[in-house]
Amino acid sequence: MADLLSTGVSGLLASQVGLSTVGHNISNVNTAGYTRQTTSFNARAPQYNGGYYVGQGADAVSVQRAYSQFLTQSVWSANSGQSRATQYASLTASVNNAVSGSANLQTALDGFFGAVSDLANAPVDTASRQALIGKASTLVSTFRSLSSQFQQIDQQTNQEISNSVDSINSLARSIADLNGQIQKAYAGGAAPNDLLDARDQAISQLSQVVGVNVTQGSDHMVTVSVGNGQPLVNGTDATKLSTAANPYDSSRMEVVGPGGSVISGQLGSGSLGATFDFRTNVLDPARNQLGRSAIALTDAFNKQHAQGIDLNGDAGGDFFTIGDPAVFNNTGNTGNAQVTATVTDVGKLGSADYIMRYNGTGWSVTTSAGVTVPSTGTGAAGDPILIDGLAISVPSGTPQAGDSFQIQPTRNAASTMSVAVSDTNKIAASGPLAATKASGNTGKAILGALTVTNVADPAFSTPANIVFTSPTTYTINGGAPQTYADGDTITGNGWTLKLSGVPAANDTFTVKPAGSASGDNGNALALANVANKGVLDNGVTTVGKSYSQLIAQVGTAGAQANTALDAQQSILDQAMASQQSLSGVNMDEEAANLLRFQQAYAASAQVINAANTIFDSLMTAVRG
């Protein structure tokens, strides 16, 4: 007869394993990455007892994870997407906060142009001149403060990149170590459930930082690659990624693979990929747009300012100053060429950055995104390379084939802006010329608008005497006779003068420099009108409009990021729900299992008791 005692003991032991597993599940109910485990039992091989088999109890044969490779992989992938969206939304929100904060550029622009108008109302008043310089300083500091907020966000992305690379390296190391431990643990034939969970959890954490691609090997080890196939973990080996300064712009950080090549652009999803994407697609365009606004304002205002004369009677100098486009040498350059760039036509200036390469015979220019830019010129002295409103020249040094340079025309322009005028007398509010009708004129012609067309004309400041030799002909400074009809415009050296009415013979009109202390407000009116003048995009976009474009650009990026985050969050929730539905611990289920195994244990104990009782009965019978 089969051994009832050992059968009871087998049930006792099997139930103990079941109870332990339930206990383990309950204990790990809140452990991240834990996979619910179940115990499976087998009936022991029966004993042949001549004519029939008698069962010999049960064995706990394995403890398994409730695991699906597919569901886990989809959680990893959703994790990458969600973490990317979170990071992108949070960085984009910081740019949004920068432009919606108190440093409102539009208010500063309005205040500045308001002060220019006030100057036009009181052109020789020192207080209105002082107020204008004050408002100009406010405007410049607003430009600078926005620019520095953007720069801080740029620094923050550097910090994010560095932290992300550190955590990638440490997670890669753990995964490689766990690979080794798992392979050893499998030597006994059983799956090391908790080690597998730990490895999955490490991969899940890695997937938050960077998109991963995981392949199961036959040796129970996993191969992990990131981004576009960059291998990271292979067996027990982990590749180390590192950070390095951008070869052009040392202020920005890039991710470098083990071979030394820059892999920043190949990282795909995850928070690290989002950081690079944000930098390229949100931050840089916003900074460039801000810089472009600053350049446009400086250029348009200075040009108009130069058209007027100040209280000393001198032509207006620069009102604002702004730095030239930044040019960076590639650290790998072997030649010693120096490259400089200047803005020649703000109307054509875009918000791209450019890379200029030398192939041994000539230069070619592409945008930083790699789009070829048509250019003219050789870059030699007197023949600069002309692209998109920029003139690039190589004034000194000799380039070698393969040398390259990066040109950032607008990136940091706003931070280099400053007010050049500090002396109130140097504000050129007055028009440069004054027209006079001689007091002895007998005709009825009167002065109309005097318009400046070209202050650079060499004879611009030469006084011009317009003498009518008859009601229909006139000479300028005794030159060739010209014909005049009522309402005609007389053209001089860099100016035009409209007359109306019929003059008499010998009537004289004079155009000459207005001189110092002129209370004319002609140029101040023109300066105030710069606010409404299309400057950018071939004379279409005003400075103010370029700022509202920046707002729309940043706002749209923010809105898109928020929508993407909502979508990614629900994808992750679904993936997690499916995976947790299979692998998560349900306490009610565990409670039921606890009862089940408790009862089985008690029953097995009862079997042992029965075995004991029948053995006692036998002994009593034998003793008689």
Place this chain on the structure above:
Amino acid sequence: MRISTSWGQQQAVDSMLDRQYQMSQTQLSLGNGKAIQTPADNPAAAARAVDTNSASAQNDQYTRNIQSATTRLSVEEQSLSSAGDILDRIRSLTLEGMNGTQTDESRQSIATELRQTLQQLVALGNTKDGQGEYIFAGNRTTTQPFTIDGLSVNYGGDQGQRMVAAAAGLQVATGDNGADVFMSIRGGNGTFVTSAGATNTGTAVVGATSVTDASAWDGGSYSITFTSATDYEIRDVNDPTNTVLSTGTYTGDTGTIAFKGAQLNLTGNPATGDTFAVGPSSSQDVFSSVAGIINAFEAPGGGAAMNNQINAQLQNLDQAATSFLDTRTKIGARMNTLDQQTQIGADVKLQYADTLSSLQDLDYASAISKFTQQQSALDAAQQSYVKMQNLSLFNYLK
């Protein structure tokens, strides 16, 4: 379907956090009254709000420009009105002085008063605006435009005219230079001037002159020479052959001489050999007209010579009064334009405010109802969470 206990709890907590976040966003909006917290909330509206704000600020600036222009124009209008009054006073003093009963002494005292009024007229020409700038100086607003030396007045300003931007593309003049208003006044009747020969001995005085046929008047210079007390000959001064153009007779105490569309009214009796010159008007300043009257009064003797001089100057004064009136009419037109523009500006300001409000202001009614909804949603989430947590099989395992 199985529910993972910890995931289920996490989901419940997440949903509570989510609702709390939404409530805090609504609360933030309720707190500062803004529908757009960052441009990401509504990029298009945020950009339009920036544009509208800017347009509104510019509109406000135009209103300020108009205020400053109106002040300046009012000052100018006021001074020209006073200048007109002074001209009236000069005219009545002059007529009084021309009265045949006056003596050299009494004319002298009238001349003394006229000197005073001339000073007043110059002072008005030097009027400053609220910012201390001379309004009649053209663009030399910091230089005193009129300086008086004896009886002669010089203009030191220029012929510039200050403009103000009253709206986009609309500039309105905020002043008139002294050269136009006080200095370049057409003499005589505006078309021609007359003067009596310095050696005339008769009592003939040229009174009012007029142009009867503007197309016949050719702007030349002519002389009228009396060959007897009643006959006169008219010649073109610039004709080297000195040909007589026409002849006529003047009989008696009053009469007219007309030629080439010009008509002169004469009174008194000319002597043989008396001459009168007729020439095109040229510019004449109001101060020298007054100075001419003063000089005529101060010269002893009176009589036809004085009357001829003064009559010519009185015509000039009329021209000056017309010039002041014309300028005041122009000022009135400008102020009308500015008033209209102020009205338009005020309307536009309201529209901008309306647009801005619809773009960025919070709709409180809907925000509060949203807040209440979110509150009950959070409340429901919290209550159901607590109920769910109490449902555990372990509660029954005793």
